[in-house]
Amino acid sequence: MSQDFEPRIIAFCCNWCSYAALDLAGTSRMKYPPNFIVIKVMCSGRVDPQFILEAFRRGADGVLVAGCHPGDCHYIEGNIKALRRMTLLKKVLEEFGIEKERFRLEWISASEADKFVKVANEMLEQIKSLGPLKIEEVQIHG
Amino acid sequence: MSEALRIGVYICHCGINIAGSVNIKEVVEYVKNLPNVVEVRDYIFMCSAPGQEIIKEGIKKCDLNRVVVAACSPTMHEHTFRNVLAEAGMNPYLLEMVNIREQCSWVHSDNKDAATTKTKLLIRMAVAKASLLEPLKEITFKVNKNVLIIGGGAAGLSAARDLAAKDFKVYLIERKPVIGGNTSRLGRLAHTELKGIDVVRELSKQILNNPNIHLYVDTELANVDGSVGDFKIKLIKNPRYVNENCNLCGECVKVCPVDVPNEYEFGISKRKAIYLPYREAYPPIYTIDSENCTRCFECVKVCPSNAINLAQKPEEIELRVGAIILAAGHEPYEPLTGEFGYGISNKIITLFQLERMLDVEGPTNGKLKVNGTQPKNIVFIMCVGSLNTTPNAYPYCSRMCCSSTIKNALIIKEKHPDANIYILHRDIRTYSRGDEQLYLKAGESLIRFARYREAPNVIVNPDGSINIRFFEETLQETVSLPADLVVLSVGMKPPRDIDKVRTIVKVGCGPEGFLREAHLKLRPVEATTDGVYLAGTVTGPKNIIESIESGSAAASKASALLIKEEVRVEPLIAVVDEERCSGCSICIGICPYNAIRLKTQENVRVAEVDPALCKGCGACAASCPTGAMQQFGFKDNQLKSQVLAALIE
Numbered sequence: 001m002s003q004d005f006e007p008r009i010i011a012f013c014c015n016w017c018s019y020a021a022l023d024l025a026g027t028s029r030m031k032y033p034p035n036f037i038v039i040k041v042m043c044s045g046r047v048d049p050q051f052i053l054e055a056f057r058r059g060a061d062g063v064l065v066a067g068c069h070p071g072d073c074h075y076i077e078g079n080i081k082a083l084r085r086m087t088l089l090k091k092v093l094e095e096f097g098i099e100k101e102r103f104r105l106e107w108i109s110a111s112e113a114d115k116f117v118k119v120a121n122e123m124l125e126q127i128k129s130l131g132p133l134k135i136e137e138v139q140i141h142g
Numbered sequence: 143m144s145e146a147l148r149i150g151v152y153i154c155h156c157g158i159n160i161a162g163s164v165n166i167k168e169v170v171e172y173v174k175n176l177p178n179v180v181e182v183r184d185y186i187f188m189c190s191a192p193g194q195e196i197i198k199e200g201i202k203k204c205d206l207n208r209v210v211v212a213a214c215s216p217t218m219h220e221h222t223f224r225n226v227l228a229e230a231g232m233n234p235y236l237l238e239m240v241n242i243r244e245q246c247s248w249v250h251s252d253n254k255d256a257a258t259t260k261t262k263l264l265i266r267m268a269v270a271k272a273s274l275l276e277p278l279k280e281i282t283f284k285v286n287k288n289v290l291i292i293g294g295g296a297a298g299l300s301a302a303r304d305l306a307a308k309d310f311k312v313y314l315i316e317r318k319p320v321i322g323g324n325t326s327r328l329g330r331l332a333h334t335e336l337k338g339i340d341v342v343r344e345l346s347k348q349i350l351n352n353p354n355i356h357l358y359v360d361t362e363l364a365n366v367d368g369s370v371g372d373f374k375i376k377l378i379k380n381p382r383y384v385n386e387n388c389n390l391c392g393e394c395v396k397v398c399p400v401d402v403p404n405e406y407e408f409g410i411s412k413r414k415a416i417y418l419p420y421r422e423a424y425p426p427i428y429t430i431d432s433e434n435c436t437r438c439f440e441c442v443k444v445c446p447s448n449a450i451n452l453a454q455k456p457e458e459i460e461l462r463v464g465a466i467i468l469a470a471g472h473e474p475y476e477p478l479t480g481e482f483g484y485g486i487s488n489k490i491i492t493l494f495q496l497e498r499m500l501d502v503e504g505p506t507n508g509k510l511k512v513n514g515t516q517p518k519n520i521v522f523i524m525c526v527g528s529l530n531t532t533p534n535a536y537p538y539c540s541r542m543c544c545s546s547t548i549k550n551a552l553i554i555k556e557k558h559p560d561a562n563i564y565i566l567h568r569d570i571r572t573y574s575r576g577d578e579q580l581y582l583k584a585g586e587s588l589i590r591f592a593r594y595r596e597a598p599n600v601i602v603n604p605d606g607s608i609n610i611r612f613f614e615e616t617l618q619e620t621v622s623l624p625a626d627l628v629v630l631s632v633g634m635k636p637p638r639d640i641d642k643v644r645t646i647v648k649v650g651c652g653p654e655g656f657l658r659e660a661h662l663k664l665r666p667v668e669a670t671t672d673g674v675y676l677a678g679t680v681t682g683p684k685n686i687i688e689s690i691e692s693g694s695a696a697a698s699k700a701s702a703l704l705i706k707e708e709v710r711v712e713p714l715i716a717v718v719d720e721e722r723c724s725g726c727s728i729c730i731g732i733c734p735y736n737a738i739r740l741k742t743q744e745n746v747r748v749a750e751v752d753p754a755l756c757k758g759c760g761a762c763a764a765s766c767p768t769g770a771m772q773q774f775g776f777k778d779n780q781l782k783s784q785v786l787a788a789l790i791e
Contacts, residue, residue, distance in 0.1 A: 008788070008789060010785060010788060010789075016670070019217075020217065022244060022245055023215045023217060023241075023244045025244070025249055026215070026243060026244025026245060026248040026249055027244065027248070029248055029249070029251070030249060031249055031250070031252060032249055034246075034249075034250045034253065034256040034257065034259075034260045037260075037263065037264070037267070037788045038241075038245055039267075039781060039784045039785065039788070040216075041760060041776055041781070042714065042758055042759055042760055042773070042776060043759040043760055043761060045759055045760065045761035045764060046759065046760030046761060046763060046764050046773060046776055047764060048763070048764040048778065048781075049764075050778075051778075051781055051782060051785060054782055054785050054786075055785045055789065058785060058786055058789040058790075059789045060785075060788075060789055071650060071651055071652065071653060071658075072650055072652070072658060073650060074650070074670050074759075075734055075757060075759035075761065076645075076648055076650065076734045077734060078734070078759045078760075078761050081732065081761050081764070081765075085764070
């Protein structure tokens with residue numbers, strides 16, 4: 001496995017909690033790996049599993065979906081809807097042979113910039129040790 | 143859109159905040175070659191007046207139909223740049239912002255190459271999304287000038303008073319048969335001769351007989367439709383069974399055969415099924431507790447004013463209001479049976495029961511007696527139900543119990559100077575104005591304070607006597623105190639059926655069940671749902687001063703909305719592609735706001751979004767099996783274009 005493998009990770013962040021946590025990480029001058037590319041949605045409940053499949057298909061090595069903590073959702077329970085979908089999606093990804101470390105759903109509140117940094121570092125380390133996603137396998141099973 | 147795309151990209155240096163760790167020159171050169179980009183400019187502060195001018199000029203000169211601004215977080219300046227587009231004659235929703243400060247230069251300042259590469263990538267994604275943006279029209283609503291206040295306690299009364307003074311029409315609803323909430327049950331308040339009921343009387347004086355205020359007691363919220371500026375409210379007025387003809391003669395009470403614990407007195411006295419909670423209760427009309435009434439009709443027979451009607455039914459009331467203030471209050475924590483011996487011995491009571499006993503108008507006329515005798519050794523145990531003292535306790539501090547305990551200990555000491563009073567605490571938090579002096583005065587009055595860490599053990603001996611054993615932190619030894627009366631200083635907890643109300647009004651709650659404000663520090667009396675405000679202890683423990691303050695604050699925030707003629711709402715809501723919709727109704731079940739309906743057109747059933755109700759979460763779009771349901775500003779193709787642009791080599 002190449003030492004200089006730099007994974008590309010897509011992070012879907014909800015506007016109210018996790019995106020705000022990223023802003024806080026910025027204003028607090030925290031450091032996290034540049035491998036995380038954020039796509040803003042209003043709510044984690046907007047994240048269609050097909051976006052995640054699309055990301056893996058197009059070469060992402062990992063995907064993170066981040067929403068508000070249960071009970072804190074700006075839209076009452078969009079995060080719970082995300083949880084239901086993502087639980088199912090995890091099983092589908094497993095069937096596709098995509099390692100479970102490559103996809104995470106996390107609750108990150110607007111004040112938890114440190115949690116985002118922790119999750120980002122953990123995820124990056126795990127994906128680095130897994131190496132690049134083998135797209136061929138995905139296509140065979142998919 | 144058939145028109146050829148002409149995208150302008152504007153890159154901000156933010157002084158050195160961005161330019162210090164991103165090679166702007168390199169980024170500009172890169173962006174010039176992105177598809178459909180016809181102009182790229184960079185400037186030291188794009189949000190400044192000259193910066194805004196650069197964008198406006200670009201829009202005119204290059205006839206731009208999309209704008210990308212790479213600068214700070216959209217939370218900061220999206221609004222600013224949307225206005226710039228509007229002023230230049232463009233639709234403001236043809237803007238896409240790139241957060242290259244918070245998400246790039248600030249967090250990757252240790253690696254300029256990485257920051258520059260990521261900046262290029264983020265702008266590439268934004269250009270891709272911008273190409274697919276559509277012009278959107280803002281939604282406007284006329285603002286209804288009425289306001290609904292839920293809860294007639296100190297906070298709700300204070301909000302009603304302030305809004306009525308500004309000539310807004312107030313509908314004040316209270317679930318219980320009388321107004322005043324928990325405040326009305328408090329005894330003498332600290333630093334004043336006033337009792338809780340006096341505070342309620344003073345607040346009520348200013349709202350009763352006020353033509354701007356419509357009071358509904360026995361009334362619950364049943365449904366809320368609509369949104370900020372125009373809520374459609376449904377209320378249920380439960381039967382009281384006694385009408386305004388009641389003149390409080392009390393004949394009914396004499397004949398009522400039912401005896402139940404009086405909740406107003408925290409169960410230390412009994413009441414009948416037909417009752418008035420307390421002497422000064424408003425409205426001054428008896429009420430019948432239908433749960434305990436045996437329907438014997440004795441009261442009906444004796445009532446001289448013909449005021450009782452046991453056949454009364456619940457009534458539905460419909461209202462339209464522009465704003466809602468939720469001031470549903472709290473409930474005192476009630477210890478479990480056996481928690482600190484509660485419920486096992488009548489010598490163990492809560493702080494609120496003590497307040498009622500010390501009140502001269504209370505059930506014991508202010509006499510502190512246990513089994514007929516005056517208790518000599520009185521032990522208060524603080525933090526009951528708070529700070530995780532027991533497995534059943536809540537994790538938070540209830541704020542008012544320290545001061546309230548000390549205040550009551552001093553009242554007892556005033557009346558009975560020879561009483562031995564101990565206060566067992568984990569920590570003393572007498573934070574409110576003047577309360578620290580009360581603490582000092584308690585020390586001077588020889589009220590003894592002892593500190594525990596592990597919950598004290600309340601031992602009820604076979605002869606009925608009580609001992610309290612605990613490890614005293616200062617002495618570092620186990621102490622055993624005899625007690626003739628144990629007072630448990632209980633805290634506050636969220637009201638029992640708050641979940642029902644908050645689901646109707648659509649307000650989130652924290653892990654303990656108190657409601658969450660839109661922002662703890664910046665928007666403490668606003669809910670995340672526009673047009674809904676929070677006041678009093680519904681967001682967490684508060685003393686009376688703080689509750690009244692927050693009632694006034696919520697009223698002030700609400701009036702800032704009500705004074706407007708119309709409100710504008712961002713149009714980032716759901717939209718249906720009718721050609722693709724199969725009428726499967728999955729989205730209807732997903733929508734938390736009942737904003738989607740099925741309509742039949744040309745014999746085909748398709749979904750329809752009510753723009754007044756949709757809040758733009760996009761959950762329906764994620765659930766649509768055909769892709770017919772979309773969200774403006776976050777359509778499937780727009781989000782996928784970002785994914786694609788992020789991953790192309």
